Amino acid sequence: WLICIIIFGASGIGLALCERLLSEDTGGLQLCLACRNMCRAQAARSALLTSHPTARVALLQMDTSSISSVLSAAQEVRLRYNRLDYLYLNAGIMPNPQFDVQAFFKGLFSSKIITMFATGEGILTQKDSVTPDGLQEVFATNLFGHFLLVRELEPVLCQAGQTSQLIWTSSSNAHRSAFDLEDIQHQRGSQPYSSSKYASDLLSLALNTHYNKQGLYSSVICPGFVMTNLTYGILPSFPAFLWTLLMPVFWLIRMFTNTFTLMPYNGAEALFWLFKQKPESLDPQAKYHSLTSGLGHTYTQPRKMDIDLETSQALYEKLLQLESEVRKKHKASQHYRERQSQWEH
Numbered sequence: 576w577l578i579c580i581i582i583f584g585a586s587g588i589g590l591a592l593c594e595r596l597l598s599e600d601t602g603g604l605q606l607c608l609a610c611r612n613m614c615r616a617q618a619a620r621s622a623l624l625t626s627h628p629t630a631r632v633a634l635l636q637m638d639t640s641s642i643s644s645v646l647s648a649a650q651e652v653r654l655r656y657n658r659l660d661y662l663y664l665n666a667g668i669m670p671n672p673q674f675d676v677q678a679f680f681k682g683l684f685s686s687k688i689i690t691m692f693a694t695g696e697g698i699l700t701q702k703d704s705v706t707p708d709g710l711q712e713v714f715a716t717n718l719f720g721h722f723l724l725v726r727e728l729e730p731v732l733c734q735a736g737q738t739s740q741l742i743w744t745s746s747s748n749a750h751r752s753a754f755d756l757e758d759i760q761h762q763r764g765s766q767p768y769s770s771s772k773y774a775s776d777l778l779s780l781a782l783n784t785h786y787n788k789q790g791l792y793s794s795v796i797c798p799g800f801v802m803t804n805l806t807y808g809i810l811p812s813f814p815a816f817l818w819t820l821l822m823p824v825f826w827l828i829r830m831f832t833n834t835f836t837l838m839p840y841n842g843a844e845a846l847f848w849l850f851k852q853k854p855e856s857l858d859p860q861a862k863y864h865s866l867t868s869g870l871g872h873t874y875t876q877p878r879k880m881d882i883d884l885e886t887s888q889a890l891y892e893k894l895l896q897l898e899s900e901v902r903k904k905h906k907a908s909q910h911y912r913e914r915q916s917q918w919e920h
């Protein structure tokens with residue numbers, strides 16, 4: 576059996592990946608869907624089992640923005656499985672996105688027009704919040720929860736004599752300019768999404784540096800621009816039929832930029848492609864892009880990331896330091912809760 580955990584909800588690119596993996600499965604795959612909302616997870620599982628009745632699909636409750644949820648999910652995984660072959664780190668949020676109309680029209684008449692459409696650079700800002708653990712929500716959800724999970728799952732991911740793969744869903748919206756090593760949670764800026772995705776690119780490189788010797792490999796992908804709940808959230812007041820009316824425009828844009836993958840199936844291309852690769856053959860400095868040509872042909876292409884070893888190592892050390900602080904705080908609050916319940920009884 577190959578054991579594969581995918582973090583997602585009940586839709587989007589994660590669900591499309593499950594469909595694709597099960598479509599090519601010849602009976603050797605065990606999927607585990609890690610989701611924060613179990614009702615949606617059940618719905619996703621039922622949908623997958625309808626099209627693949629003999630598939631092995633388990634569920635796991637996990638909210639990547641919550642330290643205690645990640646720790647208990649990791650404990651559950653260690654109990655259920657003695658090794659993991661694939662871990663897809665796919666959960667992502669872009670809360671309260673604001674579309675900068677001024678920047679859009681400026682970009683429309685500049686040489687950056689294609690980049691703007693392909694990456695959303697400069698036209699998207701978000702309003703972040705703070706989690707009950709005291710972390711910035713976008714950072715916690717998109718990056719830190721995943722990092723903590725990887726650290727917790729070391730015993731099942733790093734097994735002698737075999738390789739395992741971490742696969743991050745990053746974005747072409749990951750820009751160095753949005754990231755600051757002195758503010759890794761992006762408390763001071765207005766592009767927490769871009770910062771968290773750039774941080775995942777850096778972290779993937781650092782994980783390769785530290786874990787390849789133990790058989791654990793990390794890669795990042797970009798799904799392209801895909802119509803999912805995340806993208807619909809960019810213009811929440813836009814009725815669904817307007818998005819449908821816009822589709823021909825998007826198909827036209829695809830003639831100029833193959834990053835307009837549009838359908839979750841196409842967006843999952845690089846995630847699916849990586850599943851079939853030998854991890855030792857992958858380039859740790861490349862981002863694997865899902866691309867779709869103007870004629871609808873879908874393929875994967877590696878592109879060098881704008882990252883360097885020094886910054887990646889510096890981020891890794893900061894994350895380790897934060898991890899140790901967070902664990903201490905978590906232990907203290909657990910101890911406090913236990914004492915309180917003893918008094919109550």
Ligand SMILES: NC(=O)c1ccc[n+]([C@@H]2O[C@H](COP(=O)([O-])OP(=O)(O)OC[C@H]3O[C@@H](n4cnc5c(N)ncnc54)[C@H](OP(=O)(O)O)[C@@H]3O)[C@@H](O)[C@H]2O)c1
Nearest residue numbers: 583584585587588638639640665666667746800801803805
């Ligand atoms: N769509 C695009 O154009 C695009 C482009 C570049 C990168 N991406 C990345 O692709 C990934 C998948 O996004 P998508 O487009 O498929 O959108 P989506 O359908 O909204 O998927 C995001 C998934 O993350 C899950 N999630 C969010 N917060 C979570 C948390 N705290 N704990 C556990 N799961 C959580 C969501 O679960 P719920 O169902 O419970 O909300 C949802 O299923 C994300 O990392 C996103 O940043 C998307």
